[in-house]
Amino acid sequence: MKAISSRIILGIFILSIGVVALLSNFGILDYSVGQLFLNFWPLIIVYWGVETLFKPGGLLQRLIGVFIALIGVVLIANRIEFEPLMFNLSSLWQLVVPAILIVSGITLLTGKKKIGKSHYAVLSGLERNRGTWKLGSESYVAFLGGVELDLSLAELPSQETHLDLTAVLGGIEVKVPRDLTIICEGQSVFGGVEQLGDESAGIFTSKKETRHEPNLSTDHPNHGKILRISSSTVFGGIEIDFA
Structure with a gap:
């Protein structure tokens, strides 16, 4: 069509x-x-x-x-x-500001529904880049703030893990390990999303499934584990890269 x-x-x-x-x-x-x-x-x-x-x-x-x-x-x-x-x-600017708020609200409302914990950085920063920590299926929202996650330090469950990222007038930076199967998808409005070196930016961009699938032995701790990351940004940026 x-x-x-x-x-x-x-x-x-x-x-x-x-x-x-x-x-x-x-x-x-x-x-x-x-x-x-x-x-x-x-x-x-x-x-x-x-x-x-x-x-x-x-x-x-x-x-x-x-x-x-x-x-x-x-x-x-x-x-x-x-x-x-x-x-x-x-x-036109009388429409632009309300449009930004409307688009931001839709972005938040249309996020992944089957996500466990939700974490927010509103006019503040949220960091998880020191020491070992446990990661489940979670969502992170940066609104006029920033989020930094180092997943190379995180313990993941054996099943598939979903990570939902939303940046509205803010930024999110995620470091991921190379010895893990990772599937990324994202969209941005007046912003940018970088997925494992695959970068896109503009008025509206949509990235479908950037994949990283290392060849792991059956006895490797991350064998069978999958991390699926969904990103949405409005007037912001999200960067996902290797640690």
Whole structure:
């Protein structure tokens, strides 16, 4: 569906240029190709939004896609003076701050549900990087704060362990051992996520399953153990790297 939708937008744009050029050359239409580009270049933004909307992902990604596409539509409406959709973009910041809060709330609400303990760093820091400690399926939230975790010092249960990370206007740094199977996935809005050297940043990015699967002997303490990390960040950053 994504490919069809984005191809339709691009096709309509190119077709329109051709039709306008043809009609202008024969004096049927008093509208130049230059005017077409000047008024409808925001279709590139609409195209970008539709691409984001139809990429594989969750509700948050779809909302971002709709928001980007609407900005493009409003820009076009303003240029061609189509009053029903005209909007003063100088007041865009009046929407941006509430939008940040809405997106942040959705990010927190759509986190992993089957997680045990929840830990919060709100206007503060949380560190677990000294001495041995036990890690279960847990969630960590950094809101205007920071979290540092050294999992090379942690004791993990024998079954699969889930770690849910959320950074809103904050940062989370996680160090993981190399002798452990690790599966990472993450998404960011106006932020960045780095997963075992695989880095992504921008208005909206979504990373699916960065995997690290060491070849361990059956008698290795971490044989059969799996750590699955899910990351979400809004105006923040999450870094997952080897210790």
